[in-house]
Amino acid sequence: MFADVIVDISHSEADKIFEYSYSDCGVLPGSRVLVPFGSKTIEGIVIRTKESCEFDVNKIKPIVAVLEEIPALTRETLSLSEYVAKTCYVSKALSFRLFLPAEMRKGRVREQFVKYAALNENADIEEILSSLRKNALKQRELIEFLRANGKSAMSILNEKFGGAVKALNDKNALIITSEKRFRSPYKDLGGTAKKVVLTEKQRGAIDFIQNSEKLTTLLFGVTGSGKTEVYLDLIDKTLKGGKSTIMLVPEISLTPQMLKQLRARFGENAAIMHSGLSAGERYDEWWRLRTGEAKIAIGARSAIFAPVENLGLIIIDEEHDGSYTSESAPRYNTVDVAKFRSSYNGAKLVLGSATPSVESFMNAENGQYNLFELPDRINQKPLPDIEIADMRKEVRRGNNSPFSSILKDEIAKCLEKGNQAILFLNQRGYSKTVVCTECGHVQKCSSCDVSLTYHKEDDSLLCHYCGAKYKMIKACTECGSPYIKYGGFGTEKIVADLKTLFPSARVLRMDRDTTTSKEGHFKILNEFSSRNADILVGTQMIAKGHDFPFVTLVGILDADMSLHFSDFRSAERTFQLITQVAGRSGRAGEAGKVVLQTYQPENHVLRQAINYDYKGFFEREISIRKATAFPPFTQIVRVLVQSENDELALTSVKELYEELSAIKKVREDCFKFFGCMKAPLKKLQGKYRYQILMRIDNGNEDILDSVYKSVNARNKGKINAYMEINPNNLT
Ligand code: ADP
Ligand code: ZN
Ligand code: ZN
Numbered sequence: 001m002f003a004d005v006i007v008d009i010s011h012s013e014a015d016k017i018f019e020y021s022y023s024d025c026g027v028l029p030g031s032r033v034l035v036p037f038g039s040k041t042i043e044g045i046v047i048r049t050k051e052s053c054e055f056d057v058n059k060i061k062p063i064v065a066v067l068e069e070i071p072a073l074t075r076e077t078l079s080l081s082e083y084v085a086k087t088c089y090v091s092k093a094l095s096f097r098l099f100l101p102a103e104m105r106k107g108r109v110r111e112q113f114v115k116y117a118a119l120n121e122n123a124d125i126e127e128i129l130s131s132l133r134k135n136a137l138k139q140r141e142l143i144e145f146l147r148a149n150g151k152s153a154m155s156i157l158n159e160k161f162g163g164a165v166k167a168l169n170d171k172n173a174l175i176i177t178s179e180k181r182f183r184s185p186y187k188d189l190g191g192t193a194k195k196v197v198l199t200e201k202q203r204g205a206i207d208f209i210q211n212s213e214k215l216t217t218l219l220f221g222v223t224g225s226g227k228t229e230v231y232l233d234l235i236d237k238t239l240k241g242g243k244s245t246i247m248l249v250p251e252i253s254l255t256p257q258m259l260k261q262l263r264a265r266f267g268e269n270a271a272i273m274h275s276g277l278s279a280g281e282r283y284d285e286w287w288r289l290r291t292g293e294a295k296i297a298i299g300a301r302s303a304i305f306a307p308v309e310n311l312g313l314i315i316i317d318e319e320h321d322g323s324y325t326s327e328s329a330p331r332y333n334t335v336d337v338a339k340f341r342s343s344y345n346g347a348k349l350v351l352g353s354a355t356p357s358v359e360s361f362m363n364a365e366n367g368q369y370n371l372f373e374l375p376d377r378i379n380q381k382p383l384p385d386i387e388i389a390d391m392r393k394e395v396r397r398g399n400n401s402p403f404s405s406i407l408k409d410e411i412a413k414c415l416e417k418g419n420q421a422i423l424f425l426n427q428r429g430y431s432k433t434v435v436c437t438e439c440g441h442v443q444k445c446s447s448c449d450v451s452l453t454y455h456k457e458d459d460s461l462l463c464h465y466c467g468a469k470y471k472m473i474k475a476c477t478e479c480g481s482p483y484i485k486y487g488g489f490g491t492e493k494i495v496a497d498l499k500t501l502f503p504s505a506r507v508l509r510m511d512r513d514t515t516t517s518k519e520g521h522f523k524i525l526n527e528f529s530s531r532n533a534d535i536l537v538g539t540q541m542i543a544k545g546h547d548f549p550f551v552t553l554v555g556i557l558d559a560d561m562s563l564h565f566s567d568f569r570s571a572e573r574t575f576q577l578i579t580q581v582a583g584r585s586g587r588a589g590e591a592g593k594v595v596l597q598t599y600q601p602e603n604h605v606l607r608q609a610i611n612y613d614y615k616g617f618f619e620r621e622i623s624i625r626k627a628t629a630f631p632p633f634t635q636i637v638r639v640l641v642q643s644e645n646d647e648l649a650l651t652s653v654k655e656l657y658e659e660l661s662a663i664k665k666v667r668e669d670c671f672k673f674f675g676c677m678k679a680p681l682k683k684l685q686g687k688y689r690y691q692i693l694m695r696i697d698n699g700n701e702d703i704l705d706s707v708y709k710s711v712n713a714r715n716k717g718k719i720n721a722y723m724e725i726n727p728n729n730l731t
Contacts, residue, residue, distance in 0.1 A: 109113070125143060222375060386578075387593070410555070419554070422536045425490065554584050657692055
């Protein structure tokens, strides 16, 4: 018999099918195998088995070993990996890696086995007992123990009965077995299932999703409208029907929270896929899903590749979130992958959001998706009032602090009542920039074209793009002046200022710097939700999904930040962010309040956001996108060429541009934009970056294929070239 194998080498030269022979019946499509390759033995995946081969049969080598009894990939994930390779323009080997826990490759983690002993049913225990010497007390006790308790762990038996275990085993009185043990992460999450009676609206949503013919439903529900309960009920029904679920959340920090709810309700049926787990835990959770022992996969975007079979439901919570687009190869879009799995399995796909992406809402309007709305908060709690604080006036009044007087007052009131507040700011560190007051020089990273952020905690300057750390300067590196100014503020500074303004308030900070450890997120969130703190200061991380009932005040410290990006999505992002952060306020009990600080109070996006006018926002935004030929009406294709050698990168990108111009010439009318330029981030991690930007009408995959061929041909030696489709980040 023969097998088509993809070897685990991501080079494009190795990106083809290799044939091997085998006689072992354990070789199945999807099996991971060891195969000879050149002078080495490497891992590969069987994609097909067959009776005959195309290559010279005398030269075909045999498969060395099958790595797991159960094929790692299923029929479905095999074809999904092909789809990913094709649509994300990556090698098959690279696409396979999405489906396997990293530690599975190269055999870095072994399964853990536990040994058990039981009485041998085929042995005459009475006879053995009577043959025992009088003083063999331990052996008698062991037999009694096993009679009473049945199969028991060897570790326990050895401890209790010592040498008697071996002695009885030598008399053939025992059966010793070895069983796989699963390492279980977040074992002590605790939590009990919240008993809620679903509202009529929630039941309506569930019936609608279950009974609809279309597979995809956009669940457009305001923050606090009870979407999570809808998800849980749908998962329950799916589980009862014997099928599995994939549930995605946008932020890794939200997974333990969601896992807690799932565990409380579905016990060991829930498995978590989380990059923060230990290698062993990750491996074991993956196998629990693969074997069907667990039927609910929960995680951030990569959990869409969960190895579950018999998929009945996929939920993507906060579907609009940028984290659902992968920024490194393979650059997949999670919603597209979900659609593949949904239609392959006939599984329901639920996209939930209070601020759907413009694309999803358009699909709901044009009938590609179902639309179900939950326009009210549970118990008719009003959405919090959003008040604008005009920071221009504050500056005119001489207030240069990060807090407007309105916000200061509201914080004081909130603390007085014993409620909690969340302050949001999308900048970690102490100050955003460090500037010389004499010559105006801004300290920059030597390998990136970006300014450095001051971190007071360890008196360092940090590059937020490459992570490089520099010592804080004593004097300007340009002119030597000792007069250094901090420009802009970050979370560290906010916490410091709060300590001065409200000395008795207990303040927590949550950003990338405070959540480096595995359970860092979880600890901070737990502290806050158990009311061991009054104010939570944080970045993007705290904007999403969290349900803190005692938060009555949210402060958005710099609402303009995301408006400044030159990205076509900046209006959409800003609207989403404000709505999401505001949604953390007043979710139970008292009515909530939001203070939004801005230098552009008239901006229409801010106006629509404070009025919770999603549809108004959508109408305006979609007509702009249409008029300017931006997604979802076209596809943005970005080609990035980078090299440590600036000249080389420039020459290469120019040549590539010429090549692509030839493609454009033939299909002129499909191109809405075509240009070559420096990337907004001119230098990153020591590499100079140039880009070719294109906007191409939808549905021209053949053009994309040709572009990719040209780009890939350039990707060698000192040049790194790659292509992105609708990237999230255009820096
Ligand atoms: P969303 O995900 O839409 O922001 P959640 O699902 O977090 O909203 O619900 C908001 C709050 O309302 C939660 O505390 C949740 O437990 C509660 N809740 C949801 N549904 C019900 C219900 N039917 N009855 C009572 N409380 C509910
Ligand atoms: Zn200077
Ligand atoms: Zn850097």
